[in-house]
Every structure is written in C-alpha cells, then in structure tokens.
Amino acid sequence: MLHHFTDPGLRERYADLAARTVAERAENCRAKGVLDRESWQEISDAGIWRLAVDRRWGGDGGSWWDFTAAFEGVAAGGRDLGFSLSMVAQAGLIRSLLTYGSDEQKDYWVPRLLAGDVGATALTETTGGSDVTRGRTSAVSDGDGYRLTGHKDHITNGPVADVALVLGHVPEAGDRDITLFMIDLNDEGVTRGDPENMIGNQTSPTGPIAFEGVRVEARNIVGTIGGGLEAIYNTIALDRLLYGVLAAAYLDPHLDDVLAYARQRQAFKVPIADHQYVQGRITDAKFAIEATRYVSYGALDSLLRGDEQASLLCSVAKYHAGETLRLGTETALRVYGHLGYMEGPAARALQDALGTLIAGGTAEMQRKNVFNQMRRLATAA
Ligand SMILES: Cc1cc2nc3c(=O)[nH]c(=O)nc-3n(C[C@H](O)[C@H](O)[C@H](O)COP(=O)(O)OP(=O)(O)OC[C@H]3O[C@@H](n4cnc5c(N)ncnc54)[C@H](O)[C@@H]3O)c2cc1C
Incomplete structure (x- = not known):
C-alpha cells in the first residue's frame, strides 16, 4: 500500500478550519508582511502538530501520515502558499528534534512547538x-x-x-x-x-x-x-517531500477554478474549455499535480520505513514540487488571459510559487542529490 491515511475526515476538518482562518486573513497578512499568528495558534490548538508526535512528548501518538492529511487540508482550504511554507519549516524542526534530540531536548522543546511556538x-x-x-x-x-x-x-x-x-x-x-x-x-x-x-x-x-x-x-x-550535516540532510528529506504534498494540495482548488473559468469563458462561439490547446494546458497541470502527489506519498512511505531510496525519492518530490507549482500557477495565469496578468490572485500565486524553486534546496541541488543517490545505490548493488 502506497499511503497509510487512517482518518478520512482529517483532511476535510483542517480544510474547513483553514478556510475559516488562514484564507480569511491571508490578504491582510500579505499586505502587512506578517505570519498569521492568530490562525497559527488556532491550527496548533486544533492539534495539528500533535498528530505525528508520540504521547510521551505531548503528542497524539499518530504518524506523519496523519500530519500529511491535515496539512493537505490547510494547504487546500487556506489557499495561502506562504502560510503552508511556514508550516513545512515547523514540521521539519519537530521531526529533527524527534529524530536527533535527546529525551531531555524532546521534553523541553517539543511541547512548546506543539502548543504554537513558531520554529525555524x-x-x-x-x-x-x-x-x-x-x-x-x-x-x-x-x-x-x-x-x-x-x-x-x-x-x-x-x-x-x-x-x-x-x-x-x-x-x-x-x-x-x-x-x-x-x-x-x-x-x-x-x-x-x-x-x-x-x-x-x-x-x-x-x-x-x-x-x-x-x-x-x-x-x-x-x-x-x-554530526550536524548528516542530521540536517535527513531532516530536510521530510521538508522536501512536504513541498510535494503541498504543491498538489494547494493547486487542486486552483485547477478547479481554472476549469470552471474555462467552461464559462467563450471564444470563437464555444467555451474556451472546448479548445484542445486549452485542454492540453489543463491536463498538463493535472499530470504534474498527480505525479507530484503520488511521488511525495511514495517518498514519505520510503522515509518512514528507512528505505535506502528515501533520500532520492524526497529529492524527486521536491524537484517536482517546485516545477509543478510553477506550471500550475502559470497555467492559471495563461487560461485567465489578461485577467491573469493583472495584479491579483493569479499573478500573486505565480510569484509565491517561484519561491519554491529556491526554498528547501534548488532544482539543481535536487538533481545533484538524485544523481549521487543513484550512483550510491548502483555501487551498493
Ligand atoms: C522562500 C525561501 C525560504 C527559505 N527558507 C530558508 C530556511 O528556512 N532556512 C534556510 O537555511 N534557508 C532558507 N532559504 C534559503 C535557501 O535554502 C537558499 O536560498 C538555497 O539553498 C540556495 O542558496 P543560495 O541562495 O545561496 O544560492 P547558491 O547556493 O549561491 O546557488 C545559486 C545557483 O547556483 C546553483 N548551484 C549551486 N551549487 C550547485 C551545484 N553544485 N550544482 C549545480 N548548481 C548549483 C543553484 O542551484 C542556484 O541556481 C529560503 C529561501 C527562500 C527563497
């Protein structure tokens, strides 16, 4: 089985919560250039950070699959890439502490992060x-x-x-x-x-x-x-695959909007959705979204099992995350025509997406890691 989601309602519950919090405040927070601490606290209070953490450190004793489902909800319902990027940083930090921290460190630092402190x-x-x-x-x-x-x-x-x-x-x-x-x-x-x-x-x-x-x-x-370098490469692996999870979940509603627009916008006496070149753009984005989603699930499965391919797959997920976010948001801008190029949500989504080509390691660095991992695996075989 490729993925291990256990609570089918988690994603929807967090999507609802994020729609009422993150999405409502995003415009204002963007204008001010601030992290939405109010929504951060509400989402923390709802228990998102506890999901993947053992009860011993204040968590609910679930797994990173539970966190992934809830995070997908926030990404889709919140519709604010920046807020989700801040969450990726926090998730990576929690996993670093759980993986490499001493019991004393976990006792001291983890409950603070679960309660809503912000980490970097x-x-x-x-x-x-x-x-x-x-x-x-x-x-x-x-x-x-x-x-x-x-x-x-x-x-x-x-x-x-x-x-x-x-x-x-x-x-x-x-x-x-x-x-x-x-x-x-x-x-x-x-x-x-x-x-x-x-x-x-x-x-x-x-x-x-x-x-x-x-x-x-x-x-x-x-x-x-x-031991810092080795630890950080392992830690970054979770961040990398979460970029992929984020890319797919965040783009899903964007693509729904694009399709809805294409079905009602007329050109040459038919909806633009009837033009095959437009369909091609939309399906290319869909191919990229689904490939990114499932390679990210594969990477998480591999990482949690300690599989030898984990590092490679996490880099594949991160590589596709950046490219898919760029493609998906660019597709929206193109299909909306001039409306997409106006100062507004479509143009801003593209500007946000471009950051993921750099953050979490550039596309070139993912290529480098993938090649190094291929060589390592081939040598070991
Ligand atoms: C939105 C955002 C959030 C960020 N958050 C964090 C954070 O939380 N913590 C943190 O520590 N950093 C963070 N960063 C920084 C980010 O990790 C670095 O910007 C990134 O790793 C690239 O480093 P650099 O900017 O120094 O570019 P450089 O390392 O100077 O690279 C410049 C160019 O050279 C290429 N390049 C470099 N080496 C190679 C190579 N060996 N082979 C091929 N190409 C190569 C790169 O791919 C890139 O295209 C963030 C960046 C952004 C944009």
Whole structure:
C-alpha cells in the first residue's frame, strides 16, 4: 500500500478550519508582511502538530501520515502558499528534534512547538545556501557550554520565530565540526531581522537571525558534535517531500477554478474549455499535480520505513514540487488571459510559487542529490 491515511475526515476538518482562518486573513497578512499568528495558534490548538508526535512528548501518538492529511487540508482550504511554507519549516524542526534530540531536548522543546511556538531551521548564510558548509557561524567553548556567533540569512519564520535549530561550526572539533544547536530566540545576544522584501510569500516572513556570543548549554547540541550535516540532510528529506504534498494540495482548488473559468469563458462561439490547446494546458497541470502527489506519498512511505531510496525519492518530490507549482500557477495565469496578468490572485500565486524553486534546496541541488543517490545505490548493488 502506497499511503497509510487512517482518518478520512482529517483532511476535510483542517480544510474547513483553514478556510475559516488562514484564507480569511491571508490578504491582510500579505499586505502587512506578517505570519498569521492568530490562525497559527488556532491550527496548533486544533492539534495539528500533535498528530505525528508520540504521547510521551505531548503528542497524539499518530504518524506523519496523519500530519500529511491535515496539512493537505490547510494547504487546500487556506489557499495561502506562504502560510503552508511556514508550516513545512515547523514540521521539519519537530521531526529533527524527534529524530536527533535527546529525551531531555524532546521534553523541553517539543511541547512548546506543539502548543504554537513558531520554529525555524537556520542553515543559509550570505556565504552560501546550497553549500551550507560555507557558513561561518561558529561556537567556541565557554565553561560547560558554548558561545555561538554568526549571521543567518533567508530563514523562513526567522523574523518571528520563538526557537530555532541552527547549523554552525565547532572549530575545536577539527575537520568534522558541523553541528546543530537548539536556540531560544529570546535569549540574550540573538537579533531577529526584518522580513526580507521578497516577490512572494509575504505571509511567510523570511529573514536574517544574528547571534552575538549567544550562550548555548552543551545539552542543547542536537545529535553529536560533527554530526550536524548528516542530521540536517535527513531532516530536510521530510521538508522536501512536504513541498510535494503541498504543491498538489494547494493547486487542486486552483485547477478547479481554472476549469470552471474555462467552461464559462467563450471564444470563437464555444467555451474556451472546448479548445484542445486549452485542454492540453489543463491536463498538463493535472499530470504534474498527480505525479507530484503520488511521488511525495511514495517518498514519505520510503522515509518512514528507512528505505535506502528515501533520500532520492524526497529529492524527486521536491524537484517536482517546485516545477509543478510553477506550471500550475502559470497555467492559471495563461487560461485567465489578461485577467491573469493583472495584479491579483493569479499573478500573486505565480510569484509565491517561484519561491519554491529556491526554498528547501534548488532544482539543481535536487538533481545533484538524485544523481549521487543513484550512483550510491548502483555501487551498493
Ligand atoms: C522562500 C525561501 C525560504 C527559505 N527558507 C530558508 C530556511 O528556512 N532556512 C534556510 O537555511 N534557508 C532558507 N532559504 C534559503 C535557501 O535554502 C537558499 O536560498 C538555497 O539553498 C540556495 O542558496 P543560495 O541562495 O545561496 O544560492 P547558491 O547556493 O549561491 O546557488 C545559486 C545557483 O547556483 C546553483 N548551484 C549551486 N551549487 C550547485 C551545484 N553544485 N550544482 C549545480 N548548481 C548549483 C543553484 O542551484 C542556484 O541556481 C529560503 C529561501 C527562500 C527563497
């Protein structure tokens, strides 16, 4: 069986909730360039973050399939890509803690995130995003802990997050020194910058976080010193496939709207939906949506089983997510004709979609990972 959804009502319940919250407030939040904290809290209170988390850490003891169903509901009902991108960042952070955190870390950090604190994962710096080893953020020993100094850029939720998982170097560890730190962003020495002026996704404030000699207790190192890179690649795998889940769920209602418009808009004495070139555009988008949805389910299945193809499939899902979001939103713009090119929802959806060609790792980096994984699997065979 490819997917393991157990509660058929979850998706609909969250779609209803998001339609009443996220969708209602998106326009206003976009204009202000803020994360919709009110809806975030309501969705957190409804229990979305608890779905995939063991009861021991305050969760409901379900699986990432349950979270995926609920997330699809928010993506489809909320109709705001930015809000969903902020959710992907939070989901990835929760999984990092569950996978690599100590029991003490899970006890301390996970319940905060389940209750509605906003999380970020801070890898990218001005010196590099694709190649995160180029970052300069470093931690030096200070008694029984560390002092972290550095400057992260382009971080989803960065301007508003309460907590962050931060990638940095521990130079005294030698060559293998990349390490993950859990930081409370209200701590002394942390500065959250203003949201960056992006062309889309204004409801997912993305920006810098600076660390100036921030005290980090040794107990807040996630995983091992030097184990940061491996841990983050594994963590990013969930984010990557969630982009695919998001792409399909978010585009479903867009394509319904496109079809409805094409059935009523007349050209050459018939609805434009009767013209085969228009049908071709709509079906191309549908092919891409369904392929992205099911490769993402396959990637989740593979990831949760610890299958050797998991990393490859998660990159395939992420690659298709970006391309499908671009194609789907571009299709809408084309079918709406000049109306699509006006300042408005169709043009904004395309601007939002373009961000997913970069966020979560560029298309080129997914190709690189897919090829590396193919080579690894072939060598192992
Ligand atoms: C909306 C949004 C949200 C984001 N959120 C986060 C976040 O939460 N946390 C975070 O840490 N970062 C985040 N980022 C940053 C994002 O991860 C980086 O921008 C991305 O990884 C690319 O890094 P870069 O911008 O430095 O480009 P570069 O790494 O400089 O790449 C520039 C170009 O070169 C190509 N390239 C680089 N190396 C190779 C290679 N080996 N082979 C082929 N092509 C290559 C890239 O594909 C790209 O086309 C976000 C970005 C966006 C747009």
